[in-house]
Amino acid sequence: MEEPRRLGGRYELGHVLGRGGMAEVHLAHDTRLGRTVAVKTLRADLARDPSFQARFRREAQSAASLNHPAIVAVYDTGEDYIEGISIPYIVMEYVDGSTLRELLHSGRKLLPERTLEMTIGILQALEYSHRAGIVHRDIKPANVMLTRNGQVKVMDFGIARAMGDSGMTMTQTAAVIGTAQYLSPEQAKGEQVDARSDLYSTGCLLYELLTVRPPFVGDSPVAVAYQHVREEPQPPSVFDPRSRPRWTRSS
Structure with a gap:
């Protein structure tokens, strides 16, 4: 053996x-x-x-x-x-559970109240890391685990920064690690990133949890990044009428 x-x-x-x-x-x-x-x-x-x-x-x-x-x-x-x-x-x-990406790929729609609970868990993790001076830079479904008892666990803090400091453009980095759908506008433009970028990406993730689709889609990472800078996504309620107007504004 x-x-x-x-x-x-x-x-x-x-x-x-x-x-x-x-x-x-x-x-x-x-x-x-x-x-x-x-x-x-x-x-x-x-x-x-x-x-x-x-x-x-x-x-x-x-x-x-x-x-x-x-x-x-x-x-x-x-x-x-x-x-x-x-x-x-x-x-x-080791987290016994699945990623939010796996949950989304299953095609299962969550109740809006449950998506809000998950998002609050992510924001609590980010509040703690931001107080410690650490910006995640790569909030996306694949970087959020859900344990078997429903607890949220965020992973891969700092890895996107190591990629970004490698000399790649942000869109090149996004192509490698698959994050174009969750880029903040300042990331898409290659500008300075701070805690607000994580909040924007979390909003994109909340949008996808509500609608089972990211706010922007395109043929390439560059096309998606352009939309983050120049366009407004359709309200989540267009894809899921259960999404309340006040949540639509927040996402």
């Missing part, structure tokens, strides 16, 4: 929990503490850039300082060789 791959001499990797534009996440076992964790490993092409590795490590360490029930905890970071390439990884709290 093949031995499981072990990172850092400690984390035994199991099956893949999910893949994204820049990383994949494995279920893993921490042999030192005897607990189940999730380990995110970066794409090999990104790992070849030493400056990106340094930025990634810095942002992961900042995220590890966040301790809030609505934020996925970061336990450890490191690098290890996989097929001859030094790959950075993040060890995170």
